[in-house]
Amino acid sequence: MTAQALRGVAAVVGVGESAYTRGGTDGVTDVSVALDASTAALADAGLTPGDVDGLVPPYMGATAEELIANLGLTGVRFCAQVNLGGASPVAALGYAASAVAAGLARTVLVPVGWAGYSGRRARALSAAEPTTSYRKAVRGLYAPNGVHSPSQVYAQVARRHQHEFGTPAEALGRVAVNTRAHAVATPNAIMRKPMALADHLASRWIVEPYRLLDCCMDSDAGAAVVVTAADDPRHTGRARAVLDGWADARPSEPLDMYNRADFFETGLTTAAPAAWAMAGVGPSDMDFAQIYDCFTFEVLQQLEEAGFCGRGESGDFVLSGHTDPGGRLPINTHGGLLSQAHALGMNHVVEAVRQLRHEAGPRQVDGARLGVVTGWGDLGDGSIAVLRREGR
């Protein structure tokens, strides 16, 4: 069987989110936000916990056992974890779809939850048990040189890109400003104060070349989706997001961010062509893109590696206005990790589905029929999913 044979076999039929907050609520944990999102996603799909027979638990936070016990999932027979850091949620869509296609499960729940404000912050993750290659690299090799957080790890790549290609600060700022404009139109976004380019350029340095407004936020957020067969008779009457293509990959030197033969290679460099081929469409066919935006530069880098523009051209691409609200490729129409919340990128999947169902209200991309979601993880792991509207 080829990957193309799996094109269109499965669909996202339910999406859900926890409240997106930064403090002010007691008892918020990684588990609680994952549970809230799961309950909402099942309700959105018109299904019950008893219908769930497949589960892809998140790579950190709630365990499969906690999800099963707290949600009352009595029938799970397929359960597999996907571990590519922040690229995991988008990658998980493909594993869920594959399980459905293989007949291993009929209804797969894919939740994430991270109390990244009330609980463990991003910059403290490398000090946690070094269970991932990212944490091992930071703890063992980068931290002795003053590099502890994702912003510090990735800033080296951003700075080199600026040096080689002249990528200006204004291009990073344009990403932040566009994303905020979308958040203003998104009721559950945390950061909804309008932002101008001058605000971005005046914000304080975190780690050069990243300013405060280049960085995603610490938040408490959970998001979840439900995947079934595309032709599942329980859902044929309703618009849904069919998974036409997907792929995930690790870069060729997966242990170390800085020693790849091609310095700007990420997992997406190989995953994106595979996903486009599987879906039978390309970047120019997309009505929108939800791009994992841990920092503004990573959006630019992924636009290049996913094939929306050539290497080194992403600065011109965004400054030309293509990715502005109402442009030909609106990006992160919900406000992303920068301005909505850090639900590990599953909020990008939720938004893609809402856009394809034409339920996005004032931020709706007119007539959206095809969209793409990417994930970015750890030392540059990449994932991508191409989704298509089907149904009335």
Next chain:
Amino acid sequence: MNQVRLQHCPACRRWYAMARDRCGCGTPLVVAPVSGRGTVFSATVTHQAMTEEYAARVPYQTVLVELAEGPRVLALVDGPPLPLGAEVSVVDSAPAGADVPSTALLVERSRR
């Protein structure tokens, strides 16, 4: 200050900045000294300390140095920031033993 040591594959002659159990070609790795000479490939300046330990140090520059032997290594800079392309020499600021690859590096300021 001591010479920088990194893992090296005696068979395919690759150097590794990030320590591992064996070379991808299947050969056990040895730890050997490198020249320490290289060029600043990229650089960042941290303004917000991410740990207590670095709170008194900000702002500070961390450079990514491409060594003459090939691998790129991070190193702290004491003093004014260096531009990309600068030729530098790095040393091991916290040697942990002859058989252990270096992890904490410092850019040696020019002695002219």
